[in-house]
Amino acid sequence: METVILIHVSAVLLSILFFFGRGVMMFRNPSFVSRRGVKRVAESVDTVLFISGVALAWLTQQLPWHDAWLGTKLLLLLLYILLGMVAFHWGRGRVVKTVSWMAAVAVYIIMLLIALTKNPWPF
Numbered sequence: 548m549e550t551v552i553l554i555h556v557s558a559v560l561l562s563i564l565f566f567f568g569r570g571v572m573m574f575r576n577p578s579f580v581s582r583r584g585v586k587r588v589a590e591s592v593d594t595v596l597f598i599s600g601v602a603l604a605w606l607t608q609q610l611p612w613h614d615a616w617l618g619t620k621l622l623l624l625l626l627y628i629l630l631g632m633v634a635f636h637w638g639r640g641r642v643v644k645t646v647s648w649m650a651a652v653a654v655y656i657i658m659l660l661i662a663l664t665k666n667p668w669p670f
């Protein structure tokens with residue numbers, strides 16, 4: 548259980564570091580973002596994040612429809628993925644890309660606070 552939490556939290560930190568770095572590189576060197584290696588590493592980290600999260604939910608017997616903090620975290624995860632798609636793929640123009648990238652980072656920080664407090668409204 549401790550090991551799974553350690554894996555999960557490491558993936559949480561790596562994932563946002565990667566996301567943040569991809570955003571910075573998008574403006575400095577756009578071809579870097581679409582490089583296959585970069586995508587592969589980012590996707591692998593997110594897969595570990597997802598699998599360890601599901602494993603933790605199973606191990607601690609917490610379900611998103613019973614435990615509001617988990618349900619809220621997962622809904623925000625969808626929003627985060629959507630904003631990431633706009634920032635890196637669908638968005639046209641620098642302003643749209645920058646605003647969605649920054650909004651995604653803000654959503655991620657809220658997810659972090661929700662997870663650490665186990666409270667769907669952590670403010």
Ligand code: HEM
Pocket residue numbers: 552555556559596597598599600601603604605607609617620624655656658659662663
């Ligand atoms: C599929 C997605 C995810 C699922 C199903 C999930 C589920 C869980 C579960 C069940 C726990 C264990 C809580 C406990 O110890 O009782 C946990 C811990 C945690 N999660 Fe996630 N998680 C997911 C994604 C994320 C994301 C995207 C973040 C960051 C933004 C995150 C941040 C954390 C943190 C920091 C903890 C440790 C909390 C603590 O022990 O104090 N998780 N997660």
